[in-house]
Amino acid sequence: xxxxxxxxxTSDPASINPANALLAMPGFQPGPHFQDDMKSFVNEGVRVLxxxxxxxxxxxxxxxxxxxxxxxxxxxxxxxKHTAVSNKPALTVHPIGVPHLQEGDVxxxxxxxxxxxxxxxxxxxxxxxxxxxxxxxxxxxxxxxxLEGTHHxxxxxxxxxxxxxxxxxxxxxxQDAAQVMAQLVWEGLGLGxxxxxxxxxRENDKKKVLLGIGGGHYAPRHMDVVLKDDVWVGHLLSGYSxxxxxxxxxxxxxxxxxxxxxxxxxxxxxxxxxSAFPGGEIIAHxxxxxxxxxxxxxxxxxxxxxxxxxxxxKNFVEY
Numbered sequence: 001x002x003x004x005x006x007x008x009x010t011s012d013p014a015s016i017n018p019a020n021a022l023l024a025m026p027g028f029q030p031g032p033h034f035q036d037d038m039k040s041f042v043n044e045g046v047r048v049l050x051x052x053x054x055x056x057x058x059x060x061x062x063x064x065x066x067x068x069x070x071x072x073x074x075x076x077x078x079x080x081k082h083t084a085v086s087n088k089p090a091l092t093v094h095p096i097g098v099p100h101l102q103e104g105d106v107x108x109x110x111x112x113x114x115x116x117x118x119x120x121x122x123x124x125x126x127x128x129x130x131x132x133x134x135x136x137x138x139x140x141x142x143x144x145x146x147l148e149g150t151h152h153x154x155x156x157x158x159x160x161x162x163x164x165x166x167x168x169x170x171x172x173x174x175q176d177a178a179q180v181m182a183q184l185v186w187e188g189l190g191l192g193x194x195x196x197x198x199x200x201x202r203e204n205d206k207k208k209v210l211l212g213i214g215g216g217h218y219a220p221r222h223m224d225v226v227l228k229d230d231v232w233v234g235h236l237l238s239g240y241s242x243x244x245x246x247x248x249x250x251x252x253x254x255x256x257x258x259x260x261x262x263x264x265x266x267x268x269x270x271x272x273x274x275s276a277f278p279g280g281e282i283i284a285h286x287x288x289x290x291x292x293x294x295x296x297x298x299x300x301x302x303x304x305x306x307x308x309x310x311x312x313x314k315n316f317v318e319y
Contacts (some may be wrong), residue, residue: 001045002196005062005073005158005233008048008054009096011069014081014172016167019048021182023174026192032069034077040226046189047073059155075120075159079181079285082148082166090166091134091177092107093127094148096156099268100241100261110153116235116268118276122224123147124210126188126232131227132186135179143147143177147219147226149212149238150269191234200232200277208316209280211273211308212236213266213299215287222285224313227293231316234273234282241265244295258298266299270308283311 008019009211022028023041029049031040041048047065051058055078062073082092097116098107105113148164165177165183190196209232212222219236226233243260273282284303288296303310 002199003045003047003071004013005065005076006046006048006079006185007055007058007061007076008050008079010050010052012055012172013169014178015055015079016050017166017173017175017178017182018079018185019050021178022185023048025182025186026061027165029254034065034068037148039099044191046191047071054110056153059110059153060157061154062156062158069152073158075122076156076161077120077185078160078162078214080162080164081172083166084167086164087168088144089137089142089168089177090144090164091130091180092146092148092162092166093130093151094124094162094164094196095123095236096152096154096160096162096270097150097235098152098170098268099150099237100243100265102261102264107153110155112153114264114268114278115155116150117156118272119150119234119261120198120199121232121277122158122188122229123161124256125198126161126163127226127233128229129188130180130184133183137176137180139176139180143171144218145224147233147236149215149217149219149236150241151217151238188209200280200315204233206230207281208232208310208311209234209282210316211270211274211282211284213242213284213286214239214290216290219287221287221289225285225316228317232277232280234276235269237265239290241269242299244298246294258294262299263302266302266308269305270304281309283309283315285311285313285316
């Protein structure tokens, strides 16, 4: 059986409300003592852990759980609030990591410079299921249902995803949104006797996995592909996660050298995605319009050097 660790914090209504809605569903019992300032609950293969700190600061909870209880965790799912400049209501799903930061940079929202978590293979199917649930609960069109680019911590060692409610206090507290997120986890993990969704080891006869490169934070071009059935999602590197700088010579001309941590970021995201999808065919999907000519050329050449396949939307469809 897969053992799933679900983490929520009491300091955030968009985190604790979905956790409480989930814990109100049948079968949850108090779990083992983990740490004095945390509470745990168990139900079949699910472990829910509640703490009181910021959601991005408690590192290595999967390994710490194993050290305390002897149980090996297979995947980690966090409930959290989402903030956005637009303040638009949204329900989001995303992988985590800060692969573009370099040694010495201080990650402001957790993680470790240069690190990308293993992306949870359930993300694609759960995003598609979240849309259905949100529609059934009349949260659409008020809420946007979307992926987000890879960002923030905390550090984990097993396949991880964040489920977020955004984007302002009023929406973080919405019980209907909390209920939908709880329902997503309940049905997505097959609690109550259903079949879980997005189980790579069971459903991987369709092997194509999207590694998103470029575009805005909400990954619109990548979303277009993922919303089609059966596309698996790995890391999604928005433009800000692949910093590229043209290095100017003294006369203002470039010599083709491109600075920035974009190569390291792509490599970390690719390796993590490959590890999360054993036997998968990882295909890079570029948001072409988001790049200048020199950027696209450099990225395309780098992917070829690394033997990373580049695909168009039609390449992700299985016939």
